[in-house]
Amino acid sequence: MLANQIYLYNTLTNKKEKFIPIDENKIKMYVCGVTVYDYCHLGHGRSYVVWDVWKRFFISQGFDVFHIQNFTDIDDKIIRRANEEKVNWKDLTEKFIDAYFEDLDKLNVLRASLYPKATDYIDEIISIIQGLMEKGYAYRAGDDIVFSIKRFEGYGKLSGKSIGDLIENHRVESSSLKENPLDFVLWKSSKPDEPSWDSPFGKGRPGWHIECSAMSLKHFGSPFDIHAGGQDLIFPHHENEIAQSEGYTGNKFVNYWLHNGFVMISGEKMSKSLGNFKTLRDIYKIYDPMVLRLFILSSHYRSPVMFNVENLASAKEAxxxxxxxxxxxxxxxxxxxxxxxxxxxxxxxxxxxxxxxxxxxxxxxxxxxxxxxxxxxxxxxxxxxxxxxxxxxxxxxxxxxxxxxxxxxDVLFYSREKLTADFASYNFNDVNFELFECLNNKKIFQLISYREFFKQKKSYDLSDKIRDFFNKKGYALEDLPRGVRIKKR
RNA sequence: GGCGACGUGGCCAAGCGGUAAGGCAAGGGCCUGCAAAGCCCUCAUUCCCCAGUUCGAAUCUGGGCGUCGCCUCCA
Known part of the structure; x- marks a missing residue:
């Protein structure tokens, strides 16, 4: 029996709601992962730390959490980057998947139950698209297959937008082949030199949104409990996922939609498009990943969080x-x-x-x-x-x-008894520091013992020389009532 | 232009109808040979402004002002 009632803010209803999982103590949780063409930045870090804490909390409350997090391993940006770097797209994505794990492991983010890749679900994607065409939700526009948003009743229910407003304010020039500028691509035909998969609609690759529907529906069915991601995914990504998934299955897709707030940098959203992002591995050069984690958790997950050196320094002290x-x-x-x-x-x-x-x-x-x-x-x-x-x-x-x-x-403690044990054999009044250039635990102990000796003789200039020596070596010495503590700084 | 979020001490940040948590910074004291770490004390009569509802508002309502986000690829 689960004792504590959890409340969570559902973007779908814009309200804090009681959390009631479909199965009493099992949670199906899908988190939107990264497109693997570059290193992870702070925004990714915040997002995955937040979902990690949600997951750890669920587990601590007695739930079994099945956590899926995808890798988008095919899209225009990947193809472009692979061409720029003159590498195979597959090698590029594998490199950045490895980098993802390296960076997020350091933040102590638990591994997901499953990390599906878009390109491993081409068959599932194709059959969803076929189903959508049969039901009249999708149509052919030139060589592409696109989803017709106006045929899906309730389009805009997640992001709170009306189709009319969206069309009126649409900033991107749309393909004239689409019936509606907001219709989005399910299957994108490929040029001869691009990676492609065979399909009943011709050679091509999946559109961005369809992979998440394919992978979550395959492993979870619908509805499932939680779908999470950054606030920047609400529109159009998650809106489109709802449209295509509910159009295809006829069922509700997801019960709870959770979104985390942005990382801000000098007053603006940090993002790839603004080019003002900091990678996790850059931050790690200056701060312990746990400092970053504490910094992230110092703000509520839905609020924007201001990244700057002062705030990080404050987190470090804490x-x-x-x-x-x-x-x-x-x-x-x-x-x-x-x-x-x-x-x-x-x-x-x-x-x-x-x-x-x-x-x-x-x-x-x-x-x-x-x-x-x-x-x-x-x-x-x-x-x-x-x-x-x-x-x-x-x-x-x-x-x-x-x-x-x-x-x-990262601390060593030596009791006063141990440090003073050999004092009878000490009969010197200086230290040759050259002998201690390469410190090991034995030499550290020796030096601290010598310092105790000088302190007892009230030769404080010598004892302070030893403490300064440790400082230079990157260690901090602290006298406690019952001994000496030494730690790396 | 449409939609949405937010504005709490020097900084960060909870609180969302019952009289301002916590962290960082700062000042004083204790401890220490001196440090470091730590402890104790001080640090918002007040929560962007104005009006209203209420016995009572940072919290609710209305109106200003300001900041940010989404409407395009993005966690």
Whole structure:
């Protein structure tokens, strides 16, 4: 039995709705993937992090999630890019599929259940197009097959547009062969030198929208629970998917349409067409992927989010704050790794259309609480403090796990007893740093022990020299009441 | 032009009818040989402006002003 009622904002109804899956505890979720002709940018990163958190949250609430995310591996842009780079289109798409996984794995995005590629579903695409022609929804326009939007009642219901307005404001010159400028291509005839597939309509390739219908209908049927993607896909992509899918099946296509907001850069939407995009791999050169993830989750998923160095720096400090506490608890041996203890206020926040900023605030409140107990514990190492710290750390780890924030300890802790054990054999008053150019754990320990020695003799200039040496090597030394903590910066 | 979203402290950002969460930054104190990390305290009588509804509004209604998005390939 699932205890918590989840609410989500459905673009189809423009309302926050109770989430009721078709099968009681199974969720069929289709996420629009990338067209693989370039590296993923921040906008992709935000989108897939958001859907990843939705998925992790569903799983944490006891649902089985079947998650499909496609790769569009044939279209005009791919063909153009392949020609520019004088490579085979197939090699190009494989390269960027590999790059997709490399970049999104770093963001700790869980793998989908299935990653279908458009070109593996040509047969299914063809039979849908044939079905649409038989039902009168599609017709031949020159060598192409196009969908007739005016024959589909309810066109515009997702994006809230009327056909009349759309036609009036249509900015793109339309092919004179189409009955209506908004009719969209289902099957696009190919030129002799372009990749093509045989079909009853002639050699060609699928239009953009049809692949998602083919792949989701094949694996899910209709209706299915959730179809998600960026807000830029609402029109025309998802509108067209509804038209062709519902025209073909006669059933409702999708129950809940979810869309994430844009990444903004200097006040404008970041996009391929504006050319103002930053790739994930560029960001990773400056910031830890988890910093990016925290930055993304600091805003609600439907709001626009402003990308700039100040906001990223703020996210970095916040992530360091969480990691510091976890590091300190690691150094005390107070982390036992139980991740099944999620506070109810956190769950409630996510139940309300995935309110991650609110959810994060509960993590920070708990971090501060744990830190205050650590302060007491350092002065007075009582067992009751340890129990309290451990149980709160369990909750923190449970929460960051649902948000997909991956903590890895990069801290070493040496107790004062260990550091002072060999003092009897120390009879020097300087350090030859040349011997420590190549640091390993043994040498790190030695240096820290020497520093303890100099500190005890109150030779603070020497102890500070050692700390400066570590700083230059990229390590930060911190004195705790019961020993020394060292971490990579 | 049509449709839609938004405007909360120096910055980011929740709250959406019951008297302003959280993060970053800043200032003061504690701890420290000094640091770092951390703790404590301070930091919006007020939520773009104006009018209205209400016992009560940042939250609802109407009108302004401003920003952004979609209407074309885009997550």
């Amino acid at each position: 992530w360091d704050k969480i990691k510091n506490t976890l590091d300190v608890c690691t150094s005390f041996g107070l982390i036992n790794g139980n991740k099944d203890n999620v506070p109810s206020n956190f769950v409630n926040a996510l139940c309300d259309d995935l309110n991650t900023p609110l959810a994060l605030s509960f993590i920070f409140e708990k971090i501060r609480y744990v830190n205050s107990i650590i302060n007491d514990y350092e002065k007075n190492p009582l067992k009751e403090y340890e129990i309290n710290i451990s149980s709160n750390i369990d909750e923190i780890l449970s929460m960051i796990d649902i948000l997909g924030l991956k903590y890895t300890s």
